[in-house]
Amino acid sequence: MRLIYTFLIFFSFLFFNLFAKDISTKEAEIFKNIRCLICQGQSIADSNSEFSQTLKLVVKDQIKEGKSKEEIYDFLIEKYGEWIVYKPTFSKNFILWLLPYIFLLLGGIVLFLLIKKRENTKTN
Amino acid sequence: MKINFKITLVLITVSFILFVFFLSLGQKSQYDTRDLIGKKIDNFNLKTLEGEKNITEVDLMDNEYTLINFWASWCSPCRAEHKYLIKIKNNLGLKILGVNFKDKNKNAIDFLNELGNPYSYIVKDNSGKHSIKFGVYGIPESILINKDLIVVKKFIGPIKKEDLELISKILKNL
Amino acid sequence: MLSNTGNTLIFINIILTLSIIYFSFQFLNKEKRNFGVKKFVELSLYQTTLSLIIFFTLILGFVFSDFSIENVYRNSHTLKPLFYKITGTWGNHEGSLLLWINVLVFFSYLFLLFNKKSNHIFLIYTLLIQNFLILGFLLFLFVNSNPFSLVVPKPLEGLGLNPILQDPALAIHPPLLYVGFVGSSIYFSAAVASLISGLTGSEFAKKIKLWVLISWCFQTLGITLGSIWAYYELGWGGFWFWDPVENSSLMPWFVMTALLHSVMVLEKRNMLYSWVIILCLMTFTLSVTGTFLVRSGILNSVHTFANDPSRGLYILVFLSVMIFFAITIFIKKNKKDHYIFSGYSKETFILANNWFMAFFLFTILVGTVYPIFTEVLTQTKVSVGPPFYNITIIPIVIPFLLLMAIAPNISWIKDRTNNLKKISFLIILSILINSIIFHFFKSMSLISNLIIISSLFLIFYTLSDFFSSYKKKIYLVPSRIVSHLGFGLLIFFIGLNHNFSIEKDFNIKVGEKKSVENFLINFESLNLIEKENYKAIVGTFRVDNKKNLNSNTLSPEIRIYSQPETLTYEASIRTRLSHDLYLTMSNINRTELYNIKFQKKPFMMMIWLSAILISIGGFLRIFKK
Incomplete structure (x- = not known):
């Protein structure tokens, strides 16, 4: 009974949370995802370089124009290549995105089989 | 039999990974956008240095080829490549569009007075924002386009003697 | 002079290592054995002393600025403070390799000393394998990365040390990390020795337990200090960048953590032997892989060493030999072991821990090497950065935290207790506290909420374990409690930090003010200062807190170092227990305007x-022994 009660609370809480708005600003998120090409391993949010400062201006302009995140990324990828975004696009890099989860699943299956097999041998 | 399959799989995976690592040793480690050619440049509309009129992509469509060169008076590699730009203009007859990047007008004009003016058109990009549309990330950088406004070649860093030969080859091939 | 001494000593050390290998073979061949283990202890002691002397020789070169040594010439300068002259010794590829060898040799000696009386065949096999590793790295040092190479003619002045390496945290974090992941070499050797000599099961677990623990503790501490260094010195306000170099230190850590837990199963229940062996072999393999990725320069990183493909090639060959050797031995010698698992037992939960660890490890490994694969196979360069790791890893951390809370209380073999009451109570409590944070302070994303709830759950659960054991007067091992509590707190505070940070980017002139949330930032003045090895523009900012009328002065700098000429941006950081104020400035296009990045x-x-705290838990266990 307690358990059911707990899960009720838990799920009502989850439901309530779905309406919470994402507070991280679009601008900061985009800045963090764009690589400063002339730096070593920095995003333009972290960098003070000339290139980063210019790029920040351009991104700000495009946000004002009402462009979506994806449109801005596409624009930059077309000009500078995939190297410029830290979050690889899913369509071209789905192997990268799926591999960890495939591995997680396989691991889970192995673990499950291992326990199941042992339990069987024990009951036999 | 099952064990053998597993072992083979492990061995193949490991060998493959190590082989890829081996191949990667030969790759250049610095990234540049030199490979991003074959795309059409964006439309643009930029004021000339004197501010009298505007230059747009349409102005470049009459030329068989145009070299777009991004430069500034404060950039020392630009100084180094300048003599080659003049050679390109004089010997190859290629028209060059100079984009003056984040510069002061006076300094830019002084620079040209001192070293000569290789440009057929000079426009200014005070904020640097327009250069982003050309995929520029540091100057000097130069882009060779054809009359369809397609990027044929990109030069990252100062133009060198070899680049001069490369450009003349491209021009002769037509 | 020092150069010749160094080279001669390295050469002698190679001979010494070869002789240990030779005597090991003799010892293992029963007919020729006419000496005891004592001889090896002696030889190893010489080897250790010699390695230390070589290291000190190089340090002397740095202290006295002997620029005839190329390494000193490239990485030091007469005007450097003495402290940074010394730490510069391991701030470069060659010097750090020497440090690496020292750790290999030290662990070899200590392992021998601690296990003098145990199974001699196992012991000497371990020593043999370890000395092959030492030999490999000594040859690498001597042939390819010689720290004592000469420059002719002798330069008058050195090129200087990269300014971002001039930091106390940087001075100590590489040595700690090396003790961690190079230390793992000893259980690589021991695992191979165990396969060959047949010393298996819980006996083997007892032999390696201490060493796993030691390397894990140092690795944890090293990663933490590296992160602190990145936070203070790189000056971007972050502390973890998912950078290839950081990932290379994290990957062995995950295997070590998995190993730390599985070894317990092997010791107590005599199960999972093959798995433990695999983990032992993997830890050092991943350490060397990480070194390959970092030192070959094939990955673009914040921390790149000078790139040199020939180094990469050497490490790669070494790595390949190591991997194929380990796999061959494993296939030939590993016996299938039998075990009985019950679904609800500590063993099962530890396996689940290993499953999560494997997932974290695999994700980071894939993310790190993926760009290499795309470049080689499809000629496109791709960046895999923080968004990838955050999106894939963070959701999985949630069940992991819950598991981490419950698992330690489950008993071995089969558990029959029922903790449902406690679990539901603590979950409700965690949700409650989270809701308070949520309502009274700030809304957060769903994942953030779950992270905070699960980390709170881990914290409370661990604490309640501690108190109930205290009440019952059965004093639990505090090390587990401390480490798990530390991990819970770590995730909890990272969660809060992530959600409650204020970050603002703006342009401002001297004398102007800017209001950011409840802070008022006054740009008071700008001064030029000149120091021993750099010049700097120092800004003075007064940051007033409008709520509690507190006021802090922050002075970020733009430094121009003279040797080598580099521009660095020094953040100004005010650290309090509850929060840090963080401010950097940079000039905009040589105008009066300054770009300010202010963060709380x-x-x-x-x-x-x-x-x-996590590593303290580990140290507690070491000292308890």
Whole structure:
């Protein structure tokens, strides 16, 4: 009974949370995802370089124009290549995105089989 | 039999990974956008240095080829490549569009007075924002386009003697 | 002079290592054995002393600025403070390799000393394998990365040390990391020795337990200090960048953590032997892989060493030999072991821990090497950065935290207790506290909420374990409690830090003010200062807190170092227990305007302390022994 009660609370809480708005600003998120090409391993949010400062201006302009995140990324990828975004696009890099989860699943299956097999041998 | 399959799989995976690592040793480690050619440049509309009129992509469509060169008076590699730009203009007859990047007008004009003016058109990009549309990330950088406004070649860093030969080859091939 | 001494000593050390290998073979061949283990202890002691002397020779070169040594010439300068002259010794590829060899040799000697009386065949096999590793790296040092190479003619002045390497945290974190992941070499050797000599099962677990623990503790501490260094010195306000170099230190850590837990199963229940062996072999393999990725320069990183493909090639060959050798031995010698698992037992939960660890490891490994694969196979360069790791890893951390809370209380073999009451109570409590944070302070994303709830659950659960054991007067091992608590706190504070940070980017002139949330930032003045090895523009900012009328002065700098000429941006950071104020400035296009990045980062101090707590747990266990 307690358990059911707990899960009720838990799920009502989850439901309530779905309406919470994402507070991280679009601008900061985009800045963090764009690589400063002339730096070593920095995003333009972290960098003070000339290139980063210019790029920040351009991104700000495009946000004002009402462009979506994806449109801005596409624009930059077309000009500078995939190297410029830290979050690889899913369509071209789905192997990268799926591999960890495939591995997680396989691991889970192995673990499950291992326990199941042992339990069987024990009951036999 | 099952064990053998597993072992083979492990061995193949490991060998493959190590082989890829081996191949990667030969790759250049610095990234540049030199490979991003074959795309059409964006439309643009930029004021000339004197501010009298505007230059747009349409102005470049009459030329068989145009070299777009991004430069500034404060950039020392630009100084180094300048003599080659003049050679390109004089010997190859290629028209060059100079984009003056984040510069002061006076300094830019002084620079040209001192070293000569290789440009057929000079426009200014005070904020640097327009250069982003050309995929520029540091100057000097130069882009060779054809009359369809397609990027044929990109030069990252100062133009060198070899680049001069490369450009003349491209021009002769037509 | 020093150069010749160094080279001669390295050469002698190679001979010494070869002789240990030779005597090991003799010892293992029963007919020729006419000496005892004592001989090896002696030889190893010479080897250790010699390695130390070589290292000190190089340090002397740095202290006295002997620029005839190329390494000193490239990485030092007469005007450097003495402290940074010394730390510069391991701030470069060659010097750090020497440090690496020292750790290999030290662990070899200590392992021998601690296990003098145990199974001699196992012991000498371990020593043999370890000395092959030592030999490999000594040859690498001597042939390809010689720290004592000469420059002719002798330069008058050195090129100087990269300014971002001139930091106390940087001075100590590489040595700690090396003790961690190079230390793992000893259980690589021991695992191979175990396969060959047949010393298996819980006996083997007892032999390696201490060494796993030691390397894990140092690795944890090293990663933490590296992160602190990145936070203070790189000056971007972050403390973890998912950079290839950081990932290379994290990957062995995950295997070590998995190993730390599985070894318990092997010791107590005599199960999972093959799995433990695999983990032992993997830890050092991943350490060397990481070194390959970092030192070959094939990955673009914040921390790149000078790139040199020939180094990469050497490490790669070494790595390949190591891997194929280990796999061959494993296939030939590994016996299938039998075990009985019950679904609800500590063993099962430890396996689940290993499953999560494997997932974290695999994700980071894939993310790190993926760009290499795309470049080689499809000729496109791709960046895999923080968004990838955050999106894939963070959701999985949630069940992991829950597991981590419950698992330690499950008993071995089969558990029959019922903790449902306690679990539901603590879950409700965690949700409640989270809701308070949520309502009274700030809304957060769903994942953030779940992270905070699960980390709170882990914290409470661990604490309640501690108190109930205290009541019952069965004093639990505090090390587990401390480490798990540390981890819970770490995730909790990272969660809060992530959600409650204020970050603002703006342009401002001297004399102007800017209001950011409840802070008022006054740009008071700009001064030029000249120091021993750099010039700097120092800004003075007064940051007033409008709520509690507190006021702090922050002075970020733009430094121009003279040797080598580099421009660096020094952040100004005010650290409090509850939050850090963080400010950097940079000039905009040589105008009067300055770009200011102001951040309020809550609980940074708590994040460091939590991470240190994790390693303290480990140290507690070491000293208990």
